[in-house]
Amino acid sequence: MNSVPKIVLALLGQGFAFALLAALVWLFSYVVAPPYPWWALVWVQGGLAAMLSGYLGLPGWWRWIQLFFPVALYWALQLDLHPAWSLSAFVLLWLVFANASKERVPLYLTNPTTRQALKALTEGRAALSFLDLGCGLGGNVAFMARLPEVGRSVGVETAPLPYLVSLIQTRLRGGEVLAQNLWKTSLGEYDLVYAFLSPEPMPRLWRKVTEEMRPGSVFVSNSFAVPGVEPTEVWELGDTRQTKLFIYRR
Ligand SMILES: C[S@@+](CC[C@H](N)C(=O)[O-])C[C@H]1O[C@@H](n2cnc3c(N)ncnc32)[C@H](O)[C@@H]1O
Incomplete structure (x- = not known):
């Protein structure tokens, strides 16, 4: 089942x-x-x-x-109600939450406290490449693109409406976004890979991380630990939603 x-x-x-x-x-x-x-x-x-x-x-x-x-x-x-209302509501929900049913990952957003923690992870680095796996509305990508330590900031997203918003946001504020499935995205070219997904994809994502991420790079998962794998560090951010960042140094 x-x-x-x-x-x-x-x-x-x-x-x-x-x-x-x-x-x-x-x-x-x-x-x-x-x-x-x-x-x-x-x-x-x-x-x-x-x-x-x-x-x-x-x-x-x-x-x-x-x-x-x-x-x-x-x-x-x-x-x-006229059936067109229900159809419109369904289409709108699908455009935003297209990944909820198949990938079991809905849309919710990283908060400013967590972004500051991501910034802390870039300190002392130069020309760092950042990837947000499932970048939602593109806020993290644009934020990281503006840091002097970051050389390249990329997001991938497949839900149509979030992709469109992140495309506009990155055009205006920096960074790049690709309409690309995270499973088809090569992780080998990034120093810092960030995921805020759900418990469901974590075991499969960890296999991808171990196969593709290069030595010295860092994988960060917001809120969802990789089952059975000890993180290098856990940052408890003390924000209202008690965010935990699980940090895996390769
Ligand atoms: C919880 S949201 C996080 C958004 C953003 N990373 C943030 O932290 O603010 C997860 C995002 O991943 C996207 N997503 C889920 N599965 C995906 C996949 N296979 N490929 C690309 N994006 C995916 C969802 O559409 C959603 O926008």
Whole structure:
């Protein structure tokens, strides 16, 4: 089940729940004659899907999504909105969060405190090359490009809207951004590689780091440690979100 995307498992869960609901309605019809209120059926559907989510191997928080998804869908239908609104909302979400379903990495941004820590990592260096793997809106790339120690600052990003914003931002403030998948990006030419992704890609990313990054270079992961690998240093930044930087010196 581990190889099946969570979204597929969630849909399967809703499908099984629907089959169970149909059976329950059929049995219940011997006790109380139909019709039954839609809102009640929708809550039972959500409840059943939530109960099944554990059996399907979905993480605990998916239970809440499974519970509220049919209810939210029902309420949205009650609003009787033109379908173009839902389609537009879906397209907009996809343009921003294209990497959330496949890569399991949504968009959230590095804060100014963390950028200062990245700056500290460049001290004493010259013509350093920096790479942000999944650069979001390009803020880190533009920030690093302006440091005198940094010779080249690059970001790669595949979500369409963040890529567009980071392209504009780097054109205006410095640095370069490539519409390129991080898995197809060679790490060998960079001194400092930064990632702020999610727990999901870390084991695979570490294999890439060890295969491609050259001796003396540094890999930094914001918040997500590489499982089973001791970092060279851990910086606790003491900001409001208690950021931890896991630093791996090659
Ligand atoms: C948590 S955000 C971090 C953004 C930025 N690095 C920052 O720290 O502010 C992760 C970004 O990685 C991007 N991303 C995820 N998987 C990617 C992939 N395979 N190739 C390129 N970008 C990816 C996402 O679209 C998202 O913008």
